[in-house]
Amino acid sequence: xxxRFDAYIKLLRPEIAAMDLALPASSALLASYLLxxxxxxxxxxxxxxxxGYCAITSTYVFNDCCDIDIDKINLPDRALASGAxxxxxxxxxxxxxxxxxxxxxxxxxxECVAVLVLATVxxxxxxxxxxxATFLSFLxxxxxxxxxxxxxxxxxxxxGILKSVPGDNVILPPPAIFFGAMICVTDWGFTLSxxxxxxAGDRLRGAPTFPVTFGxxxxxxxxxxxxxxGVLFSLAIGYTAGLGYVYNACATLGGVWMLLQxxxxxxxxxxxxxxxxxxxxxxxxxxxFLSMIADVLLGMFDPGFI
Numbered sequence: 468x469x470x471r472f473d474a475y476i477k478l479l480r481p482e483i484a485a486m487d488l489a490l491p492a493s494s495a496l497l498a499s500y501l502l503x504x505x506x507x508x509x510x511x512x513x514x515x516x517x518x519g520y521c522a523i524t525s526t527y528v529f530n531d532c533c534d535i536d537i538d539k540i541n542l543p544d545r546a547l548a549s550g551a552x553x554x555x556x557x558x559x560x561x562x563x564x565x566x567x568x569x570x571x572x573x574x575x576x577x578e579c580v581a582v583l584v585l586a587t588v589x590x591x592x593x594x595x596x597x598x599x600a601t602f603l604s605f606l607x608x609x610x611x612x613x614x615x616x617x618x619x620x621x622x623x624x625x626x627g628i629l630k631s632v633p634g635d636n637v638i639l640p641p642p643a644i645f646f647g648a649m650i651c652v653t654d655w656g657f658t659l660s661x662x663x664x665x666x667a668g669d670r671l672r673g674a675p676t677f678p679v680t681f682g683x684x685x686x687x688x689x690x691x692x693x694x695x696x697g698v699l700f701s702l703a704i705g706y707t708a709g710l711g712y713v714y715n716a717c718a719t720l721g722g723v724w725m726l727l728q729x730x731x732x733x734x735x736x737x738x739x740x741x742x743x744x745x746x747x748x749x750x751x752x753x754x755x756f757l758s759m760i761a762d763v764l765l766g767m768f769d770p771g772f773i
Contacts, residue, residue, distance in 0.1 A: 474551035475560060478531060479524045483749035489756035491519025494616035494646060496763045498623040501642065501708060506767060507623055511575060515619050518571025522583060523615060525564035530594040532557040540668035575622040582618035586611040599673065602680040608658045613651035617643060642708035649700035656693030657748045659686055660732070663741030683736040690744070691729040698722035701755055710762045717758035725751045 480487070495515045499507035506512075531538065531547045538548035546552040552560070565587065572579035590611035597604035617639065626638040639647075662669065663678045663686050670679050678686045701718045704710070725748070732744050 470551065474546040478528045478546050478552065478557065478560065480527050482746065483753075484520075485753040486749045486756070487520055487523045488516060489753050489760065490523075490615060490650070491516045491619045493756040493759040493763075494519075494619040494643075495623055496760055497642065497646075497708060498620040500763045500766065501640065502624045506763075511622065514571045515575060515622050518568045518575070518579075519615055519619050521564045521571070522568035522586070522618075523612070525561045525568060526587075526590045526594070526611070528557055528561035528564065529591065532561065533594040533598075537665065537668040537672050537674065540671055541665040572618070572622075576625055578621040578625055578628065579618045582614050582621060586614040586618065589614075598676065600675070602675050602677045605655050605658045605662070605677060609651040609654040612654045613647040616646045616650055620646070640707075642704050645700050645703040645707060649697050649704060652693045652700065653697035653748065653752065656690040656697065656729070657745060657752075659690050659693075660741045660745040660748060663687070663690075663736075664738045664745060666738055678741075683738065683741065684733075687729075687732045687736040687741070690741075691726075691733050694725055694729040694748075698726060704759075710759065711765060713765065714755075714758045714762040717754055721751055721754050721758075 492512075492515075495507055495512050499505065499512075507515075531545060532554050535547050535554060538545045542548060547554065547557050568583060569580065572583045589607040593604055593607045593611070597607060620639070620643045624640070624643075628638065659677055662676045663683050666676070666678045666683065668674075669676045677689070698718070701722060702715075705715045705718055728744055728747050728751075732740050
C-alpha cells in the first residue's frame with residue numbers, strides 16, 4: 468500500500484511541485500491585489516491553488532500514460548514505465564485530477580472553465596498526437612501552460628467576455644498578458660530541455676522531436692532564445708504591475724543566473740545537461756513566483772511598498 472501511494476505521488480512530479488503550487492498562488496494574489504488592493508478571500512484562493520495544481524499535474528500523468536514505451540528507455544523508474552501503476556490506473560488518476568480542477572473552475576468562474584478546457588485540449592494534442600508527428604510539438608505545451616496563470620487571473624479579475632461585468636472593458640491587464648507570455652516562452656525552453664534529456668528514447672521510438680530532428684546543439688540555442696525572452700517578460704511583469712524591490716531584484720538576478728545556465732547548455736549540448744537545466748528552470752520559476760507573492764504581501768503591510 469505504501470509503495471503504491473508513493474508511486475502515485477511520484478506521478479505528480481514532486482521535484483517540481485514548488486513551481487506548480489507557486490504559479491497559481493502568485494497569479495491569484497497579484498490579480499486580486501491589482502484589482503482591489505486587497506488579498507483574495509482565503510477559500511477561493513485555496514481552491515484556485517488546488518485547482519491549478521490539479522490541472523497541471525493531470526497533464527503530467529496523462530503524458531506519462533502516452534509515453535510509457537519511451538519512458539521505459541529514458542526513465543524506467545517512473546511509476547508507469549516500471550509497472551508500479553498500470554496504464555488504466557494512470558488514465559483514471561489523470562481524469563480524477565482533471566475533474567477536481569474542473570469542479571474548482573466551475574465554482575470560481577465560467578471563464579476559468581473555458582480556459583481549462585482550451586488548455587487541456589492543447590496539452591492533450593501534444594501528449595497523444597503531436598509529439599509523435601512533428602518537431603513543433605512543444606508549441607502547444609507552452610500555449611497550454613500559459614493559460615494556467617490567465618485562467619487563475621480570470622477567477623479574481625473576470626474579463627467579462629462570458630459573463631457581464633458592468634464598466635469593465637479590459638479583457639486582460641498588461642501584467643496578466645506578460646505573465647502568460649513569460650510562462651509560454653519559458654515553457655518552450657523548459658520542455659525542450661527535458662526533451663533533449665530524453666532524446667535516446669524518442670529517437671528509438673520514432674518521435675520526431677526538436678532535438679531528434681535538429682540535434683541538441685540547435686535545441687540548446689533555441690532554448691537560450693526562449694529563456695532570454697522569458698526573462699524580459701518577467702521584468703515586464705514587474706514594471707507594468709508596479710511591483711517592488713523583492714520581485715524586481717529576484718527577476719533581475721534570477722534572470723541573469725538562468726541565462727548563464729542556458730548559456731552553459733549551449734556550450735555543453737548534452738542530454739544530461741538538458742536534464743539538469745530542466746530542474747534548474749523549475750527552481751528559477753518557483754523563485755520568481757514566490758518573490759511575486761512576497762511583494763504582494765509586503766504591499767499589504769506597507770501600502771507604499773507597491
